[in-house]
Amino acid sequence: MCMLQNKIFGLLSLFTLLVSILLIPLYNIIILDLPSIGKVNNCPLCFGRELCSCLNRENFTLNWDHFLINVLSIGSRKNHIIFGKCGEDLIVVKNRRIDFSQNKVNFSRVVDFNGFLESLEQTSLKQLFDIHKKYTYCYSYRKLVTHFFENVAKKENNVSEVYLNLFFIALTNMEPIIQQVVKDWAVAEYLGSCGDFTVSRYCGYTLTWVMPQLNWTTRSSVAVQLLQFAFNATFSHPQFAFYFTDMSPDNFAVSADGKIFQKIGKSNIKVFMMNQ
Template sequence: MLLSRKTYISLLLALLVLNLGIFVGKLNLKVNEIIEREKCPACFGINLCQDIDDNKVTLEYTDFYSIFNNLLGIKNIYYGKYGGDKVIIKKLAQKIELEGFDKMICSDYELMELCFNKPKAVNTMKNFYNLIVAELISADMNDPNVKIRLCPTISKLPELFSNVLTENNLKNADYYKYLWSLIQINPEPILLQILSSNDNWPTPKYFGACGRIVIVEYIGLPLSAFIQETWIERAIIASSLLDAAYAFTFKNPKFAFYLTDISMDNIAVNNEQRAIFVDLENTIIVDKYPSDEVLKEKTAWNVTYTNQVYTDCKDCFIFSPTDICNHKISDHNYYAICQNILVQGLHTNFDNQGLLHNIPSTILQEYPQLTYLLNQCSKPDKFQSRIESGNQLKKVLDTII
């Protein structure tokens, strides 16, 4: 049946009003409306709940990124303000993932005490610290769904979690439930506390949580937004990336941290042109000094592991968690930075241009070793060290900038 022009216009106006109403509702969205506090203790924590109740945390609509994300809820990430700080408000997972988590805990009697609509008679009183340990011990190193891997042993877990298991945090009887929930959904807040920006790690400041949101420092635009900046500006950022590769591998004398989801969109650049890693969801943590009993099975433990580059898969980030876990040191972080950021822009829309594309001829004339070191850090020759090439590359970049 054909619609009259008047009816057609009426329908268009109705749709316009509907969409306007939706957007106005979004513009008036309060942080309290997205936190799902009722899901606690199957949540991420409660230390920021009072500040949220006092309206100290607000959503902001001051630029394209904040408007776009806050109205559409892309990736369940929102832009806001906490006091005087610009912040990112993260739900840490998509709606379907959170619903799956709720379904899992509400259908397992052993976990029923976490279920937000559990029967009143349920009182299983599980030891969630033991559940955390069991989860980390049983993790399949090669399962892509496992987001935090500790290897080759988790015997130093209390030491690793020293910034997390603080006396103040443990005053809350539900704290281990929060940690277990994070490990199930997204362990990034745990990593942000282990690799605290207060200790000069290249990570955003972690403010805390309330219900099923966490609040972290807003750093700046993603690295992909800088791909067409001047070469010197890109070289400054590249130097900080190589700093980060060294820090994650060597800074902590007892543990090495290997980030397994490094891309230009998971790195932001701050006002000092320093690269900051804003997505730590997927990480392998290697205990550098396991017991002698564990080392009996690690015949190549003290040999630095070199990640292979698969030339038949140009836009791939391929690595072996098992091989990384079988060596005290791996060049994984240098491989990720040099191959997938500096040489080729993994998952970017710029014809796979790496951050250091189009080196000016004047710079190459003065520093002819630059291209060689970049290539060796990306795809080292058989007897070359990717780590050593990366460290030398940083020295050259620092001389140039």
């Protein structure tokens, strides 16, 4: 009986694999059009839309080196982490988890927020946050958003749209802001966004995956890089300290030339003002 069950399980696994192999090209060619499922119509209350042209059918293809992850992501109704290519560039497309539980923000009536567009050209980011005092907001994160707007954000486009993008990001998921503030350290380069999707440069396989294949010299180099990253996160920024609460190998990627990159995750990072 046990042998029969194992055979049935094996056949089902093989069937699933074959179906996946057949569906991936179909999904990639016919169905996969990320801007169409990225809620771009909600913009400017979104992460941005500067990379939507990169994620359309004509320019985006899947990265077959991460076949299984792409299959699981495609089958997911909630979370998408898709490894692909935009032209010749390897990228990681992530559907950022939006958490409304802390601030109880409801963006279902986007039209209410779009009314700010006419007045934001003459206002400031601080005034934008003051408009809705009912939203609770961490002081250090609020200062980080202000720092980002004044020193990092690209404002060549409509400034009011930048305001609303930041308003949305600050009250939903701060990962893109943190990723850009610490861009000079060992983190994946943030390339842009499209609706609910953000795009980063692909850095390599996880440290967990590649560690058994590394020689002693490369392992020692990785160890030094990890220590340097921890030092940079704590002391290098003049205004903020970043504490990563999960430094497991799964949260680091290793490039082909042996450089490590930390994966930024909302749930595993804390931000503090240096003078607190």
